[in-house]
Amino acid sequence: MSKGLRIRRGARINLKGKAEKIINESVGSRTYALQPDDFFALTPKMHLKEGAKVQAGTPVFFSKNNPRIQFVSPVAGTLKAIVRGPKRKILEVVIEAQGDEAVSHTVAQPEKMDREAIVEVLLQSGSWPFLRQRPYNVIADPEVHPKAIYISAFATAPLDADFEFLLKDQLASFQKGIDVLHQLAETIYLATDQNYQSALAAIKHTTHIPVSGPHPAGNESVIIHHTDPLAMHEKVWTIRPEDVVNIGLLFETGQYSAQRTVAVAGSAVGKPHYIKTKIGAQLSTLCEIAEVDTQLNLRYINGDVLTGRRTQQQGHLGFYNNLLSIILEGNQYRMFGWMPFKDNGIPSLSKTSFAWLSNKAKAIDTNLNGEERALVVTGEMEKVFPMDIYPMQLLKACMIGDIEKMEWLGIYEVIPEDFGLIDFANTSKIEAQEIIKDAMYLMLKEVG
């Protein structure tokens, strides 16, 4: 696909505090944590008890539905705590780092290994959860032969990490990772930013798709939809670019790699830049390095401001995210804030504010800027949803749980994060991502 993919509908929300292109190499933290909530619809089962000694790569828990899928410790040390929530749900498995022993696996040149052997290494090393499967964005099923694997190195969400920059010194490992994935699926699509002379264009065994356009142009769903849309019963896999490197490193060293380069960004960050650490690192360490004023009332988000998961300063980095967004909480009143053309400093896609006139980076807080209402305004969702799917009709089908209608209207082609901008833009303050997430649980239960 040489002519590339041009997305027109969507929005660029220019926020203050974009990460500067500096990488702070190998930052360690005192504790690391695995959070089962990072994986959609996962029921974890513990291997270990509190106090157990672990090496980097020791399995900590596994998936109840598919015991072959292991989740391993990113570092060596002691399992310090299993934090549970209501109904004894596991929220966090905290590991105190100590020493540097690591579990070793026997690996060979990926070209010389057959598919089964590669799957086995990925499963045993704990690298398997890097692969996720559409529909539903669950961890890939090792029994499935996917139609294709999609990788998007074009992150378009507000403040998101620049993968061209992030991967520039690790292209060899990236290629290695692709070689491994090539044994799992015939076709690998690699999407990159069209406005950039991408070094990734030279990566072998991939179909290169240059993409341009506003967010959510870089979302895998959008790229899948416009290259080879998913039909009922079809499956594709996705993987994040840095995890391709992690798989490459596994096949170079024989050890599980949990490398995570994270952009610490947002208006509340004093020195927004990239920090290279490991999956599950403690946020307080990262905040200190990035000079976050933790005295302020802040919102810590694992991921981008539209789709990320809320956490706290004592929390830990998520499994998949290359972005840590930190912004101010917005629990203040605004007098007559409903008047059109008032408070133009708040980013707005609506023309009832002058915000669209200036493209200057703006600060944003977590104020709801209004109250939830019934759906009244039409057409605004379509403007930020660049797929041949009717978002409002799909949402309504999801609200009433009409499975047949959801299928017809395209539930298989979307995941909650595609509705991030709809959450942001819609006048009625409807939480579209929640509606889609609930609908996907329903689909998993009823259809599977």
Add this chain to the structure above:
Amino acid sequence: MSFIRKKLDQIRKPFEKGQKWERFAPAINAFDTFLFVPNHTTSKGAHVRDAVDLKRTMITVVLALMPALVYGIYNTGYQHFIQLGQSFTFMDAFLHGAFKVVPMIVVSYVVGLSIEFAFAVYRGHEVNEGYLVTGLLIPMIMPVDIPLWMVAISVAFAVLIAKEAFGGTGMNILNPALTARAFAFFAYPTYMSGNKVWVSEASTLDGVSGETILGSLAAGQDVSYSTLQMFQGGIPGSIAETSALWILVGALILIVTGVGSWRIMAGGVLGAALMGFLFNLWGANALMQFDWFNHLVVGGFAFGIVFMATDPVSAAQTQKGKWIYGLLVGVFCILIRVFNPAYPEGVMLAILLMNVFAPTIDHYVVEANINRRKKRWAKTNLKTA
């Protein structure tokens, strides 16, 4: 500002959860959120939200209505003094109009909002902002001399039957403001048509020719106004419908802010122009001979297509559907005008009719999308089978 905030927090106390007047919280919230955008932060979904909310959207529509309303108030006085043959100043005309129109607006808001508040408390949801627009629209599309109690009953009918019976703002099928007018039109026909109702206090005088242009045409009389006069709006008619010029200003506000659908407006103008042009070619009677461009500026067409047909709840909701919906509103408006002399104003019935058919239009637009998907699935299943 913080003083007012503190005072408000104090007043709110007994309405908080678990307190004595908890049930009435929606009522006090409506006043509170009118003064302050609340301090609520996001808990689920996206962590950041657009500055726009339903209040802002509705207030934008109210702003867009202002030019037509102010001119309508002036025109009420202007028609009164012109038909009576008295001399007057701009201020005289404006004050006369304001004296007539403002009480209607007050009645409409008091009756409508009382019902809205009662339902919000009864159902335990927040008061919706939709009535801010509806409540202003209703007096603007009434004849000026209609008694206030009729306004009150029409409003009550519209809010209860057209809106709350369906579940409130966002759930209604018919446009509430037009339902109010349709109710008055069929319940009190003598106050809603004829040649005495369109000019303020005309019924007390003989020899007043206060017929609307469409009314005259339907009766087979000649029209003595030029196109420019009709466009500018110094003609008899419902309070705010007469001036295409000031309605156009409102339309611009709606289109630029993106609050009103330009697709519906463009579709409507196209449909009406096309239909008017076809009738011009036919030319069997006075109404058919009435130039197509004049059709666009007389009667309620301009007001209806800009402010009523674009109501997002009762209109078609898909982008393609909006074109079809608008086009058909225009076509039916002129059809009704020309073929049914009992209803010289066709736009009200055309919009209500299309309100009913809007879900059907959307159904077929969405069905096309579903069929595309089904076809694709069939193809891939063939490949893999």
